Amino acid sequence: MTSNAMGPPDASGRFGDFGGRFVPEALIPACQELEDAFRSAWADPDFHEEFDRVLAQFGGRPTPVTPLDRLSVRLGLRIFAKREDLAHTGSHKLNNVVGQALLTRRMGKTRIIAETGAGQHGVATATAAARFGLDCTVFMGEVDTVRQELNVFRMELLGATVVPVRSGSRTLKDAVNEALREWVTCVDDTHYCLGSVMGPHPFPWLVREFQSVIGLEAATQLRALGVADPDVVVACVGGGSNAAGVFAGFADGPSRLVGVEARGGSAVAFGAPGVLHGMRSLLLQDDHGQITEAESISAGLDYPGIGPEHAHLAAVGRAEYYPVGDEEVIDALRLLSELEGIIPALETAHAIAWLAREAGASVSHGSTVLVNLSGRGDKDVAQVRQILREGHD
Amino acid sequence: MTELEVRLRAVRERHRAFVPYQMAGASPRWLDHLDALVAAGADALEIGLPFSDPMMDGPVIQEAALRALAAGTTLETAAHALAGRDLGVPLIAMTYYNVLYHLGLERAATVLGDAGIGGTIVPDLPLEELEPWREASAAAGLATVLLVAPATPPERAARVARASQGFVYATARMAVTGRSDDAGVAPRVVAAIRAAVDTPVYVGIGISTPADAAAAVAVADGAIVGSALVAQVLGDDDPAGLESVAAAFRAAVN
Numbered sequence: 001m002t003s004n005a006m007g008p009p010d011a012s013g014r015f016g017d018f019g020g021r022f023v024p025e026a027l028i029p030a031c032q033e034l035e036d037a038f039r040s041a042w043a044d045p046d047f048h049e050e051f052d053r054v055l056a057q058f059g060g061r062p063t064p065v066t067p068l069d070r071l072s073v074r075l076g077l078r079i080f081a082k083r084e085d086l087a088h089t090g091s092h093k094l095n096n097v098v099g100q101a102l103l104t105r106r107m108g109k110t111r112i113i114a115e116t117g118a119g120q121h122g123v124a125t126a127t128a129a130a131r132f133g134l135d136c137t138v139f140m141g142e143v144d145t146v147r148q149e150l151n152v153f154r155m156e157l158l159g160a161t162v163v164p165v166r167s168g169s170r171t172l173k174d175a176v177n178e179a180l181r182e183w184v185t186c187v188d189d190t191h192y193c194l195g196s197v198m199g200p201h202p203f204p205w206l207v208r209e210f211q212s213v214i215g216l217e218a219a220t221q222l223r224a225l226g227v228a229d230p231d232v233v234v235a236c237v238g239g240g241s242n243a244a245g246v247f248a249g250f251a252d253g254p255s256r257l258v259g260v261e262a263r264g265g266s267a268v269a270f271g272a273p274g275v276l277h278g279m280r281s282l283l284l285q286d287d288h289g290q291i292t293e294a295e296s297i298s299a300g301l302d303y304p305g306i307g308p309e310h311a312h313l314a315a316v317g318r319a320e321y322y323p324v325g326d327e328e329v330i331d332a333l334r335l336l337s338e339l340e341g342i343i344p345a346l347e348t349a350h351a352i353a354w355l356a357r358e359a360g361a362s363v364s365h366g367s368t369v370l371v372n373l374s375g376r377g378d379k380d381v382a383q384v385r386q387i388l389r390e391g392h393d
Numbered sequence: 394m395t396e397l398e399v400r401l402r403a404v405r406e407r408h409r410a411f412v413p414y415q416m417a418g419a420s421p422r423w424l425d426h427l428d429a430l431v432a433a434g435a436d437a438l439e440i441g442l443p444f445s446d447p448m449m450d451g452p453v454i455q456e457a458a459l460r461a462l463a464a465g466t467t468l469e470t471a472a473h474a475l476a477g478r479d480l481g482v483p484l485i486a487m488t489y490y491n492v493l494y495h496l497g498l499e500r501a502a503t504v505l506g507d508a509g510i511g512g513t514i515v516p517d518l519p520l521e522e523l524e525p526w527r528e529a530s531a532a533a534g535l536a537t538v539l540l541v542a543p544a545t546p547p548e549r550a551a552r553v554a555r556a557s558q559g560f561v562y563a564t565a566r567m568a569v570t571g572r573s574d575d576a577g578v579a580p581r582v583v584a585a586i587r588a589a590v591d592t593p594v595y596v597g598i599g600i601s602t603p604a605d606a607a608a609a610v611a612v613a614d615g616a617i618v619g620s621a622l623v624a625q626v627l628g629d630d631d632p633a634g635l636e637s638v639a640a641a642f643r644a645a646v647n
Contacts, residue, residue, distance in 0.1 A: 012521065012522075020522055021519065021521060021522065022490060022517045022518065022519070022522055023448075023517060023519065024448065024449045024516045024517060024519070024540065024542070025516075025519055025520075025539070025540045025541060025542045025544075025545055025553065025564075026540075026542035026543070026544055026545075026564065026567055027544075028519050028521075028542075028544075028545070028549075029544045029545065029546060029549075030544070167452070167455050168445065168446065168455075168459075173446060174446075177446050177447075177448055180448050181448065181449075181451070181569045184449075184567055184568060184569055185567055185568050185569075186567075187544060187567065272495070273494075274491045274494060274495055275489075275490045275491045275494055275517065276446060276491060277446075277448075278517070283491075285491070285495060288467040288468070288469075288492070288495065288496070289444075289491045289492045289493075289494065289495025289496065290443075290444065290445040290462060290492075291445045291446050291491070292445075
């Protein structure tokens with residue numbers, strides 16, 4: 001499906017003014033090889049057939065759309081949730097890694113490396129690596145290996161090697177740096193399975209395409225429920241892959257598209273244009289162009305930038321991006337848990353928090369809303385318990 | 394032809410070039426370290442300007458960048474420290490694109506040019522994204538030095554080499570700075586460059602020992618030595634110690 005508002009990037013890998021391929025010469029051939037492989041695969045019906053089949057038989061797709069009846073009554077809205085939390089490994093991340101694992105095999109490579117923040121992408125990558133018989137190494141900021149210790153163990157159970165990253169701020173951005181450094185040394189047999197709609201061309205594009213299954217499914221499912229076009233489509237944004245995926249199903253329609261960032265990692269609200277991790281995008285940085293550390297309750301949104309296509313959608317006004325604070329997020333997580341029996345990931349709770357704040361304000365009562373429920377909260381339960389016991393400020 | 398290339402061609406008339414690297418601001422004595430490197434026989438100096446996320450650098454230069462940033466080093470403070478000091482050898486700045494981009498390309502080029510810098514190496518700025526910085530650099534008289542990697546196909550290596558100004562940076566191995574766990578493939582990379590241009594060719598990335606440097610200049614016009622010398626000053630910031638380590642590399646390059 002070709003979208004007008006979210007089409008392919010131009011020949012330089014740009015969405016409007018954002019994107020590009022700002023990588024060392026050593027990685028240029030690998031990026032080109034990946035672009036060629038993706039173009040060929042994405043035009044190949046056999047590739048799509050296998051991608052769809054693996055997502056169905058292994059990934060649990062399609063994920064349902066659930067009407068959130070009690071939350072709807074509470075907020076005076078008509079809310080539907082796209083249940084990516086019910087996908088295998090507990091989040092939308094598997095869609096992308098299945099696609100990239102198939103590309104890895106198509107390129108004749110035998111190993112994948114990945115960065116991870118909360119561990120969701122790392123777990124998904126380790127899962128796909130096991131399923132497709134690929135060696136797997138995951139780079140994770142040392143701070144995050146402590147915050148998300150169980151996910152480290154999950155990856156190891158799945159046969160992956162987890163490398164704690166001790167450089168810089170020891171979080172997601174440093175894990176990306178380390179994965180890129182590693183990739184330079186092993187591009188011949190190794191694919192870098194980047195986890196979000198970021199990085200050098202073609203990653204932002206191919207990750208969005210692999211995630212677009214979210215929005216395309218949801219649009220069909222909503223129509224079956226009698227909703228042609230929701231008034232609002234809302235998703236949380238770190239790098240922005242789940243948001244890009246769900247937006248892709250609605251970008252050509254009239255729906256208001258809203259991305260919700262963590263306040264401490266809000267590249268749209270507080271960032272400036274710059275170049276990091278192979279892309280020109282909006283980045284949190286100081287007066288001298290040094291990247292500043294994102295800070296959030298959720299490791300998955302701890303990223304000081306945003307995918308270049310989101311920067312573009314923000315610049316042209318097709319999508320809106322708002323920050324929410326950690327306190328609102330905990331309240332939202334409890335709200336969804338108590339009213340709907342769904343414990344969302346802390347990342348996902350940002351989208352609920354924005355909705356709770358804006359219901360009756362910028363989202364008028366009676367509006368129809370699709371929330372992308374990007375991940376389940378199991379991984380965060382221990383952290384949330386600690387926060388609630390200590391009392392959040 | 395850029396002034397940097399004129400000067401480096403003149404060096405080639407004399408001997409193989411020894412090009413050591415230091416990170417600006419990594420030590421309070423970094424300017425003394427530059428003097429020590431010149432005293433040890435450096436033909437040109439590569440000066441790192443710190444960036445928070447140095448994608449092409451290994452642990453040693455990452456640590457140097459962190460120290461430099463913690464000390465408040467910026468492109469402008471480094472440039473101001475260098476301005477007016479004639480070290481007698483060409484200076485090449487190495488940094489990442491966001492540092493230049495955020496300051497503004499024209500302003501960054503002007504500030505560097507005014508500080509006596511002859512050219513820049515910006516490893517996250519490949520040929521396809523180079524044009525805005527090359528324009529700004531040309532206006533300020535700065536050369537834009539490009540890298541050719543072992544993975545670069547021959548046809549592309551020729552294009553990159555033709556576009557590189559001052560010299561061509563041949564990376565000896567597929568690695569970030571500071572790693573040398575294999576023999577490297579410098580001869581093949583240098584040959585691909587020489588097939589296209591007569592510009593001086595220097596080998597860098599993973600030149601850890603004087604023997605590595607000697608092997609590099611067996612095929613190239615010069616050797617760039619970074620992490621080995623940075624590690625020295627991170628451990629002991631006495632300029633005399635650095636000079637003696639650098640002198641061993643100088644001797645190997647002769």
